[in-house]
Amino acid sequence: MQTQRELFLKHVAQTSEAPLKLEIDKAEGVYLFTTDGKRLFDLISGVSVSNIGHSHPRAIDAVCKQASQYMHLMVYGEYIQYPQVRLAQRISEMLPKTLQSVYFVNSGSEAVEGALKLAKRYTGKHEMVAFKNAYHGSTHGALSVMGDEEPKRSFRPLLPAVKHIEINKSEDLNLITNNTACVIIEPIQGEGGIISASSNYLKKLRNRCDEVGALLIFDEIQSGMGRTGHNFAFEKLGVVPDVLLLAKAFGGGMPLGAFISSNQIMECLTNNPPLGHITTFGGHPVSCAAALASIDVVSEEKVIDSVKKKEELFTSLLKEHPKVKGIRSSGLFMAIELGSFDNVQKTIKLGTERGFVTDWFLFCNTAIRIAPPLTITESEIEEVCSIILEVLDEI
Ligand code: PLP
Numbered sequence: 001m002q003t004q005r006e007l008f009l010k011h012v013a014q015t016s017e018a019p020l021k022l023e024i025d026k027a028e029g030v031y032l033f034t035t036d037g038k039r040l041f042d043l044i045s046g047v048s049v050s051n052i053g054h055s056h057p058r059a060i061d062a063v064c065k066q067a068s069q070y071m072h073l074m075v076y077g078e079y080i081q082y083p084q085v086r087l088a089q090r091i092s093e094m095l096p097k098t099l100q101s102v103y104f105v106n107s108g109s110e111a112v113e114g115a116l117k118l119a120k121r122y123t124g125k126h127e128m129v130a131f132k133n134a135y136h137g138s139t140h141g142a143l144s145v146m147g148d149e150e151p152k153r154s155f156r157p158l159l160p161a162v163k164h165i166e167i168n169k170s171e172d173l174n175l176i177t178n179n180t181a182c183v184i185i186e187p188i189q190g191e192g193g194i195i196s197a198s199s200n201y202l203k204k205l206r207n208r209c210d211e212v213g214a215l216l217i218f219d220e221i222q223s224g225m226g227r228t229g230h231n232f233a234f235e236k237l238g239v240v241p242d243v244l245l246l247a248k249a250f251g252g253g254m255p256l257g258a259f260i261s262s263n264q265i266m267e268c269l270t271n272n273p274p275l276g277h278i279t280t281f282g283g284h285p286v287s288c289a290a291a292l293a294s295i296d297v298v299s300e301e302k303v304i305d306s307v308k309k310k311e312e313l314f315t316s317l318l319k320e321h322p323k324v325k326g327i328r329s330s331g332l333f334m335a336i337e338l339g340s341f342d343n344v345q346k347t348i349k350l351g352t353e354r355g356f357v358t359d360w361f362l363f364c365n366t367a368i369r370i371a372p373p374l375t376i377t378e379s380e381i382e383e384v385c386s387i388i389l390e391v392l393d394e395i
Contacts, residue, residue, distance in 0.1 A: 004035075022357070027054035030376045032357065041356040041384040043372050048190065048222040048333070051249040051294065052303065053373040058293045059252050066289035076104060076282035083288035090295055091260070094231050096240050101266040103259050104283025108221040108247035109137025111257035112184070114277055115243045116141045116159075118259065119182030119215040121276060122268045127161040129176050129183040129214070133192035133363045134164075136184065136219055145184050147192075148363055167192075168201045173208045180214040182243075187233045190222035193364025194328040194335040202239040215242040215265070221257070222333070225249040226298050226374055229307035229331035236330075252294030254287035303374050307331040313378055314370055317385035323392040334370035338392075341365045346395035347388075355387045 002010070004023060023035040030053055032040045045051065052059065066083055073079050088102040103118075105111050120126050130136070130145035137143070143152055144159035152158060161179075165172035167189065176183055187202065189195040197205075209216040218241035223233040227249065230236045234244070242265060247257030269276040298304060311331050318324055318336060326337040338344050344360045347368055351358055358368045372384075 020352075020357075022352070029053040029055075030373050030380055039355065040352065041372065041380070041387070043356055043358045043368075043370050043384065045249075045371050045373055047248065047359075048227055048371050049248045049251075050253060051226055051374045052252065052297045053375040054253075056253075056294070056297060058297050059290050062252075062289040062293035063254065063286055066286045069285075071286055072281065072284060076279045081283075081285050081288075083285045083292065084283045087283075087288040087292050087295075090292060091246075091258070094295075095244070095260065098240060098242070098262045099244050099260045101261055101263045103261075103266060103269070103277070104288070105247075105257040105259070105279055106255050106281050106284070106287075107137070107257045108219075108245070109139040109142045109257075110279070110282070111221065111245040111247050111259045112136045112142040112145070112219065113139055115184070115217050115245055115259040116145070116182065117277055118243060118261065118265065118269060119217065121272075122215060122265050123181045123213060125179055125181035125214075127163070127177070127179045127181055128159065129163050129165060129180055131167050131185055131189070132164050133167075133189055133195070134184070134186055134219075135189075135191035135362055136186075136221075151362075167195060167197050170201065170204055173204060176205075176208050176212055176214060178212050180209075180212055182215040182217050183209055184217040184219060186219045186221075186223065187237050187239075188223045188228065188330050188333060190333070191362035191364070193337075193361045193367050194330065194333055196233075196328075196330055197237065199237045199239070202234075202237050206239045209242075217241060217243040217245065219245045221245055221247045223330070225294075226304045226307065227331055227333045227371065229304060229311065231304065233330065249294070250291055251287045252290035252292075254284070254290040256284070256287040256291055258283075298374070301375075307374055310374075310376065310378065310381060313381050314385065317382065318388060321389055321392050323395065328367075329370075332371060332374055332376075335361065335364065335367040336370060337367045339366055343395055344368055347391055350391045350394060351388070354391055356384050 025033050025035045092100045132147040134147035244260045325339040328335045
């Protein structure tokens with residue numbers, strides 16, 4: 001009989017020649033449990049997804065209740081479905097007055113696609129400005145605004161007229177012109193290796209977009225929903241976008257994304273043509289129910305309040321190790337710089353043997369990722385850091 005591993009390699013289409021191949025039996029809190037009996041600290045959270053930890057009883061309960069009431073009923077935007085309406089209202093309450101209209105989709109890439117189309121339709125222009133080292137997803141539009149040529153080369157032609165500028169370089173802002181439909185930016189670049197835009201730079205970017213009539217899109221698909229110690233990174237940086245993108249942790253462990261804007265901007269998708277953007281499963285009721293449960297947990301258990309302290313604890317426990325060349329972080333969105341890809345690969349391999357999973361970043365392979373569930377406790381941080389230090393001693 002073929003093993004699960006053999007079947008995985010044979011029938012589940014692969015994304016690389018070297019998948020992690022961890023065989024997971026169950027996941028709970030900050031732990032993954034493998035089929036061969038290992039308990040691993042999850043320092044990836046499924047790439048910034050599992051903010052309230054794995055298998056949170058409130059999320060499970062919400063999913064089961066909604067699944068037994070109804071699942072899919074109709075394509076997005078036609079029927080009034082309580083979980084969707086309630087979630088749109090709840091997220092709007094967390095946002096400024098200019099971000100009150102929520103368009104639900106299934107994933108981050110779809111949120112990006114929707115936002116790019118919205119900008120073209122609203123402004124009547126088609127040029128776009130994006131950032132070097134930005135990651136926005138794998139679909140054609142998202143790939144077009146990705147800030148690295150390597151992953152795009154084999155898939156050209158992509159969207160025309162996309163310019164890439166450098167984050168925090170004010171001189172580049174004059175590449176945003178009257179022909180620019182939108183500027184899309186991760187206020188804190190995730191796959192770039194946790195690189196934050198400065199507040200001052202974002203203010204200049206905001207002004208430039210206003211000057212030329214371009215929509216400013218913030219991709220907070222990784223940095224949103226509390227990961228940085230704020231509901232959204234833009235709150236900390238003091239600049240409000242025209243369009244906000246959410247996905248990943250937004251769905252509370254279920255697939256869900258959204259692009260959010262003002263009613264006035266969003267309205268343009270309803271006409272010329274009508275049904276200008278549609279989706280079958282966007283805002284699936286079960287995903288929305290999980291999202292609501294997750295927001296409730298974060299708010300009732302005051303999860304965000306402790307994020308800064310946990311970031312400081314990780315930093316203080318790891319920073320003195322001679323293999324640690326630097327730490328870039330914003331809340332529990334952290335990159336531990338190890339100086340070489342070799343050190344990163346060895347840490348990942350040995351870490352998996354000793355008790356934690358981590359990863360590198362798509363556009364920064366010299367640092368490891370520390371993005372555990374936000375619910376990780378201080379004693380769990382102490383325990384996992386002592387394993388990390390042991391591993392760093394050995395590599
Ligand atoms: N935007 C950012 C900042 C991301 O990190 C990702 C995924 O890693 C995406 C967009 C794409 O999201 P998805 O994989 O859900 O399509």
